[in-house]
Amino acid sequence: MNIIKKKVLSIFESRVLKQGCVLDVRAWNPATFFEVDLHLPGVDMEKWTSVQHMKVKVSEYTYRDYTPALWDAETETCTLCISSDHQGPGSEWVSSLKKGDVISYVGIGGTFHKPVADSRLLCLGDSSSIGHFLALKQLALGIGEIYGAISFNMESHAREFSEYFDTYLQPIEENKKDISLISWLNEQELSNETIYIAGHSPTAMQLRRHLKQRSDFNGSIKLQGFWQ
Ligand SMILES: Cc1cc2nc3c(=O)[nH]c(=O)nc-3n(C[C@H](O)[C@H](O)[C@H](O)COP(=O)(O)OP(=O)(O)OC[C@H]3O[C@@H](n4cnc5c(N)ncnc54)[C@H](O)[C@@H]3O)c2cc1C
CATH class of the missing domain: 2.40.30.10 (Translation factors)
Incomplete structure (x- = not known):
C-alpha cells in the first residue's frame, strides 16, 4: 500500500x-x-x-x-x-x-438474514457459520426454532459443537468426494421451508442450485456467502 x-x-x-x-x-x-x-x-x-x-x-x-x-x-x-x-x-x-x-x-x-414467522427455519453451513446460526436462533426466540446441518472437517469439533451448544443443528462430517450438506439434504423431505445458507460461497451456490432442482421444495432460500 x-x-x-x-x-x-x-x-x-x-x-x-x-x-x-x-x-x-x-x-x-x-x-x-x-x-x-x-x-x-x-x-x-x-x-x-x-x-x-x-x-x-x-x-x-x-x-x-x-x-x-x-x-x-x-x-x-x-x-x-x-x-x-x-x-x-x-x-x-x-x-x-x-x-x-x-x-x-x-x-x-x-445482514439480510432474519427469522421468518410461521415458517420452518432450515440452516446449512460450515463451521465458519456457527455464530451466524446461533445469532439467528437467538433472534428466532418466540418465533420458531432453527434446525439443519453444519459441516465440520474435524470429528472432534463436531463433537464439541454438540456438547457446547443446545441446538437442532446436526453436525456432519465434511466429505472429500461430494458435498456432505447435499447428501444430508437428500435425506430430508422438503416443502415450504425458509432455508438459510452461509459460509463457503461456492458450496453455498451449489446448495442453492441443488435446492432449485428439488421438486418437493417450494420455500425460499436466503444465501450469505462468507469466503471463497
Ligand atoms: C457477513 C460475514 C460474516 C462472517 N462471520 C464469520 C464468523 O462469524 N466466523 C468466521 O469464522 N468467519 C466469518 N466470516 C468469514 C470471515 O470473514 C472470512 O473467512 C475471512 O476471510 C477469514 O479471514 P482470514 O484472514 O483468516 O483468511 P483470508 O485471508 O480471507 O483467506 C485466506 C485463505 O483461507 C481460505 N479461508 C477463508 N476462510 C476460511 C474458512 N473458514 N475455512 C477454510 N478456509 C478458509 C480462503 O479461501 C483463502 O484461500 C464472515 C464473513 C462475512 C462476509
Missing part, C-alpha cells in the same frame, strides 16, 4: 474505529476454532433484528467480518465463533487473542 493510501486510511481509522475488550477466549481441540467473548461498550444490541456482522481490524489496514452471537444487551457482551483452520490475517489474529486484549472494529451492521 502506498504512503498516501496509508495516510488516508489512518485518518479514516482515527475517526471511525471503536474499541471492545476481550473477556475470554476458548479454543477448541485442536485450536483451529475459537469462541471469543467480547464487551462492546455503547453498542445497543436491543436494536438487532437481523443477524449482524462486525468489521474487525485483524492487522494493519486489514479487516475481516465476524458475526456477534450469544449477546446480552444488558451487559453489552457477545461471543464471536471463529474458524481458523486456514492461513490468513483473520486466523492469525484470533489465534493470538488473550483475555484483556482490546480489539478495534469499524462498525456493526445487519
Whole structure:
C-alpha cells in the first residue's frame, strides 16, 4: 500500500474505529476454532433484528467480518465463533487473542438474514457459520426454532459443537468426494421451508442450485456467502 493510501486510511481509522475488550477466549481441540467473548461498550444490541456482522481490524489496514452471537444487551457482551483452520490475517489474529486484549472494529451492521414467522427455519453451513446460526436462533426466540446441518472437517469439533451448544443443528462430517450438506439434504423431505445458507460461497451456490432442482421444495432460500 502506498504512503498516501496509508495516510488516508489512518485518518479514516482515527475517526471511525471503536474499541471492545476481550473477556475470554476458548479454543477448541485442536485450536483451529475459537469462541471469543467480547464487551462492546455503547453498542445497543436491543436494536438487532437481523443477524449482524462486525468489521474487525485483524492487522494493519486489514479487516475481516465476524458475526456477534450469544449477546446480552444488558451487559453489552457477545461471543464471536471463529474458524481458523486456514492461513490468513483473520486466523492469525484470533489465534493470538488473550483475555484483556482490546480489539478495534469499524462498525456493526445487519445482514439480510432474519427469522421468518410461521415458517420452518432450515440452516446449512460450515463451521465458519456457527455464530451466524446461533445469532439467528437467538433472534428466532418466540418465533420458531432453527434446525439443519453444519459441516465440520474435524470429528472432534463436531463433537464439541454438540456438547457446547443446545441446538437442532446436526453436525456432519465434511466429505472429500461430494458435498456432505447435499447428501444430508437428500435425506430430508422438503416443502415450504425458509432455508438459510452461509459460509463457503461456492458450496453455498451449489446448495442453492441443488435446492432449485428439488421438486418437493417450494420455500425460499436466503444465501450469505462468507469466503471463497
Ligand atoms: C457477513 C460475514 C460474516 C462472517 N462471520 C464469520 C464468523 O462469524 N466466523 C468466521 O469464522 N468467519 C466469518 N466470516 C468469514 C470471515 O470473514 C472470512 O473467512 C475471512 O476471510 C477469514 O479471514 P482470514 O484472514 O483468516 O483468511 P483470508 O485471508 O480471507 O483467506 C485466506 C485463505 O483461507 C481460505 N479461508 C477463508 N476462510 C476460511 C474458512 N473458514 N475455512 C477454510 N478456509 C478458509 C480462503 O479461501 C483463502 O484461500 C464472515 C464473513 C462475512 C462476509
